[in-house]
Amino acid sequence: MDELFFQLTFFLYLIATAGFVMHLVSLRKGVEKIATYILASGFCLHSLGIVLRWISEGHAPLVSFHDTFSFLAWAITLAYLLFQAGHNVKALSAFVSPVITIMMALGLMHPRQVIPLPPALKSYWLPVHATICLVSYALLTLAFCIAIMYLVQEHQIKKKRLGAIVRRLPSLETLDTMSERCLKIGFPLLTLGIITGSIWAETAWGSYWSWDPKETWSLITWFLYAALLHQRLTVGWRGRKSAYMTIIGYLTLLFTFIGVTYLLPGAHSYAL
Amino acid sequence: MPSDLNKMDILLLGVNHKTAPVEVRERLALRESEPSALRLFHDLPACLEIVFLSTCNRVEIIAGTNDIEAARRQLVETWQKSSGVSPEVFSRSTYEYSGVDAVRHVFRVASSLDSMVVGEPQILGQLKDAYRDASEANCSGHLLNKLMHKAFSTAKRIRTETRIASQAVSISYAAVELAKKIFGDLKGKSALLVGAGEMAELAAQHLKTNGIDDLIVANRTLERAIELSKALGGKAVSLEELEDMLVDVDIVISSTGAPGLVIKKEQVKRIMRPRRHRLLFFIDIAVPRDIDPDINEIDNVYLFDIDELKEVVEENKAERKKEAIRAERIVEAEVIKFKSWMKSLDIIPIIKKLQEKAESVRQKELRKTLKNLKGLNDKEKKAIEKLSMSLVNKILHDPIIFIKKGSSEKQRDEALAMVCRIFGLNGTGERPYTEDYIGKKAKEDNCQRPRHTN
Numbered sequence: 203m204d205e206l207f208f209q210l211t212f213f214l215y216l217i218a219t220a221g222f223v224m225h226l227v228s229l230r231k232g233v234e235k236i237a238t239y240i241l242a243s244g245f246c247l248h249s250l251g252i253v254l255r256w257i258s259e260g261h262a263p264l265v266s267f268h269d270t271f272s273f274l275a276w277a278i279t280l281a282y283l284l285f286q287a288g289h290n291v292k293a294l295s296a297f298v299s300p301v302i303t304i305m306m307a308l309g310l311m312h313p314r315q316v317i318p319l320p321p322a323l324k325s326y327w328l329p330v331h332a333t334i335c336l337v338s339y340a341l342l343t344l345a346f347c348i349a350i351m352y353l354v355q356e357h358q359i360k361k362k363r364l365g366a367i368v369r370r371l372p373s374l375e376t377l378d379t380m381s382e383r384c385l386k387i388g389f390p391l392l393t394l395g396i397i398t399g400s401i402w403a404e405t406a407w408g409s410y411w412s413w414d415p416k417e418t419w420s421l422i423t424w425f426l427y428a429a430l431l432h433q434r435l436t437v438g439w440r441g442r443k444s445a446y447m448t449i450i451g452y453l454t455l456l457f458t459f460i461g462v463t464y465l466l467p468g469a470h471s472y473a474l
Numbered sequence: 475m476p477s478d479l480n481k482m483d484i485l486l487l488g489v490n491h492k493t494a495p496v497e498v499r500e501r502l503a504l505r506e507s508e509p510s511a512l513r514l515f516h517d518l519p520a521c522l523e524i525v526f527l528s529t530c531n532r533v534e535i536i537a538g539t540n541d542i543e544a545a546r547r548q549l550v551e552t553w554q555k556s557s558g559v560s561p562e563v564f565s566r567s568t569y570e571y572s573g574v575d576a577v578r579h580v581f582r583v584a585s586s587l588d589s590m591v592v593g594e595p596q597i598l599g600q601l602k603d604a605y606r607d608a609s610e611a612n613c614s615g616h617l618l619n620k621l622m623h624k625a626f627s628t629a630k631r632i633r634t635e636t637r638i639a640s641q642a643v644s645i646s647y648a649a650v651e652l653a654k655k656i657f658g659d660l661k662g663k664s665a666l667l668v669g670a671g672e673m674a675e676l677a678a679q680h681l682k683t684n685g686i687d688d689l690i691v692a693n694r695t696l697e698r699a700i701e702l703s704k705a706l707g708g709k710a711v712s713l714e715e716l717e718d719m720l721v722d723v724d725i726v727i728s729s730t731g732a733p734g735l736v737i738k739k740e741q742v743k744r745i746m747r748p749r750r751h752r753l754l755f756f757i758d759i760a761v762p763r764d765i766d767p768d769i770n771e772i773d774n775v776y777l778f779d780i781d782e783l784k785e786v787v788e789e790n791k792a793e794r795k796k797e798a799i800r801a802e803r804i805v806e807a808e809v810i811k812f813k814s815w816m817k818s819l820d821i822i823p824i825i826k827k828l829q830e831k832a833e834s835v836r837q838k839e840l841r842k843t844l845k846n847l848k849g850l851n852d853k854e855k856k857a858i859e860k861l862s863m864s865l866v867n868k869i870l871h872d873p874i875i876f877i878k879k880g881s882s883e884k885q886r887d888e889a890l891a892m893v894c895r896i897f898g899l900n901g902t903g904e905r906p907y908t909e910d911y912i913g914k915k916a917k918e919d920n921c922q923r924p925r926h927t928n
Contacts, residue, residue: 355655359652359655359656359776360770360776362778362782362785362786364652364655364786364789365789368655372658373654373655373656373657373658374655374656374657374658374753375656375657375658375753376658437747437750437751438749438750438751438752439751440751440752440753440774441751441753441773441774442773442774443751443773
C-alpha cells in the first residue's frame with residue numbers, strides 16, 4: 203500500500219517539476235499555479251505514505267536509504283512550500299523541484315525492505331535526531347538552490363547579458379537575503395541534529411563522540427557552514443563568495459549524507 | 475429616410491506628432507478656448523457625443539454622430555476657425571477616420587501603439603482623463619461610453635498579454651531597471667550623483683520615483699551641487715568627500731565633464747570592506763568615461779557605461795517592435811468584436827418596425843371585429859382583445875428571436891433582410907441588407923446607425 207503511495211508521489215513530483223520548468227521557459231502564469239497544486243497534492247500523498255510506512259515498520263521510517271531519501275524529499279517539499287508562502291519567488295520552483303525529484307529517484311533505486319533495527323538503537327532519539335538532521339538538510343538544500351540561482355544571475359549581470367535569464371530570475375539582493383534566511387534556520391537545526399545524535403550515541407553506546415567517519419564529516423560540514431555564517435555576520439560577506447561557500451558546504455553535506463556511508467564504514471554504516 | 479432609422483457612427487479628427495509640428499498642435503489644443511473645446515464641439519448640432527483628447531503629442535476629437543457628413547463639416551470649420559490655424563495648414567496636418575477605422579485608431583492610441591515611444595504608458599491615463607471630463611460634462615453617450623471602455627480593456631489586455639511596455643527604452647530608464655535587477659526593491663537605498671549633468675538628473679528623478687529616498691550630489695563646484703540637490707531633494711557634497719560617500723551609497727551615477735577618471739579601481743577596492751561588501755552599482759554616463767572600467771571585476775560591484783546602456787536600450791527597442799506586432803493582432807480582434815456590437819444596434823429599429831406594423835394590423839382588425847359583433851359585454855370584449863394581443867406576440871416571437879440569434883454578422887444581416895422581405899416592412903424594402911452592402915458602405919462611412927435615445 204505505502205509502495206503505491208510512494209510511486210504516485212514520485213509521479214506527481216515529476217509532473218510538477220515539468221510544469222515548473224515549463225513555466226520558467228514560457229512564463230505562463232497558469233502553468234505555475236497548476237504545478238504548485240500538483241506538488242502540494244503530491245506532498246499530502248507523500249505524508250500519508252510516510253505515516254503508513256511508520257505503522258508497518260514499527261519504528262520511524264528513517265533508517266534505510268530508501269526511507270531517508272524519501273523523507274528528505276518530503277522535507278524539502280515542505281520547506282519549499284512554506285518558503286514560497288512567505289516569499290513567492292516563482293523561479294525558485296524550477297530549481298528546487300528537480301532536486302526533490304532526484305531525491306525521490308534515489309529513494310526508488312534503493313531496496314524498500316525494512317531493515318531490522320538493532321535493539322540498542324530502538325529509542326525515541328531515532329525520530330528526533332533523524333528528523334532534525336533531515337529538516338536541516340532540506341533548508342540547506344534550498345540555500346544551495348538559491349545560491350545557484352544567484353551565481354547564474356550574477357554572471358549574467360556581470361557579463362552584461364541582460365536577456366531572458368535576467369528577466370526570469372529575482373534580483374541579486376533578494377536572492378542573497380533568501381539564502382541567508384535558509385542558512386539562519388538550517389544551521390541551528392544542523393547543530394541541534396549533531397547534538398541530539400551525540401546524546402543518542404551516549405545512550406546507545408555509552409560515548410558521546412567516537413570519531414567515526416560520519417561524525418567527523420558532520421563536524422567538517424558544520425565548520426564550513428559556521429565559517430560562512432560567521433563571515434556573513436561579522437565581515438558582511440555576501441554575494442558571489444557566500445554563494446560559492448553555500449555550494450561547497452552543501453556538497454560536503456551530501457558527501458556526509460551519502461558518500462560516507464558508501465565509502466567509509468563506521469557505526470552509521472548499517473544505514474544512514 | 476426617417477430619422478429614427480439613422481445609424482450612429484464614429485468620426486475622429488486629429489493631429490499627432492507625426493502629422494503636425496508642436497506649434498500647430500499647441501494651437502489646435504484650444505487650451506484658452508472659452509467655452510471649453512469639449513463644450514464648443516458638443517454644441518455643434520451634428521455632434522451628439524464628443525470626447526476631446528489633448529496631450530503633448532496629439533490632439534483628437536472623437537465624435538458620435540448620426541450624420542457623418544454634417545459632423546465633419548461642422549467640426550472642421552469650428553476647429554479650424556477657433557484655433558486660428560490657416561485652412562491649408564489645417565487640412566495638411568489633420569487626419570480623419572470614421573467607422574471601423576476610427577475604432578481601430580482609438581484602440582491603437584489607447585494601447586500606445588500610435589505613440590512616439592511605442593508602449594509608453596502615459597497615454598492611457600490621459601485618454602482616461604479625457605473620457606472622464608467628457609462624461610462629467612455629459613458630452614459622452616451610449617456609443618462613446620462603449621468605445622472608451624473597450625479601448626481601456628483592449629489596452630489592458632495588451633499590457634498583460636504582451637511585453638510591449640515591460641522594457642526600458644531610454645537610458646535613464648534602463649539604468650533604473652538594472653538597479654532593480656541588482657537590488658530588488660529600491661526603497662531605503664541611496665544614490666550618489668557625481669557631476670550634475672542633465673542626463674544624471676533625469677536618471678536621478680527616475681530613481682526617486684522608484685523609491686530611492688536618499689540622494690547625494692557631488693560636484694566640482696559646490697554651488698551647482700547645492701542647486702541640483704535642492705531641485706532633487708537631496709544633500710550636496712564636494713568632490714573631495716567622494717570616497718567617504720562611496721562607503722554608504724548603493725548606486726552611483728557619474729556624468730562629469732572631467733577628461734580623466736574620477737573613480738579609480740583602488741578607491742573602490744578600499745571601500746568594499748568598510749561598506750561590508752554590500753552591492754554597489756555604478757552607472758557611467760560620461761564621455762569620456764569617469765569610472766575605471768576594471769571596477770566591474772571587483773566582487774559585488776557592477777558597472778555599466780553609456781555604450782552598454784545604449785545596447786540594452788537597442789535590444790529592448792527591437793523586442794518592443796516584435797511585441798507591437800502581437801499587440802496589433804489583439805487590436806484587430808477587439809475591433810472586430812466592436813464592429814459586431816455596432817452592427818447589433820441595426821436590429822433595434824427593424825424590430826420596432828415589425829412590432830409597429832403588427833400592432834396597427836391588430837388594432838384595425840380588432841376594431842372591425844368588434845364593430846360586427848354586437849351585444850358583447852366588457853368582459854368578453856377584453857377577452858377578444860387579449861386574444862389578439864397574445865396572437866401577435868406569439869407570432870412575432872420567433873422572427874424576433876431569429877433576427878437576434880444570428881451568431882455571425884453575415885447571418886444576422888441575412889436574417890434581417892429576410893424578415894424585412896417576408897413582413898414587407900416599408901422603408902426598408904429598398905435597403906439591401908447584404909454582406910456586400912455592409913462591407914462597402916461601412917468603409918464609405920455613411921453606413922448610418924440607429925439613433926439612440928439617451
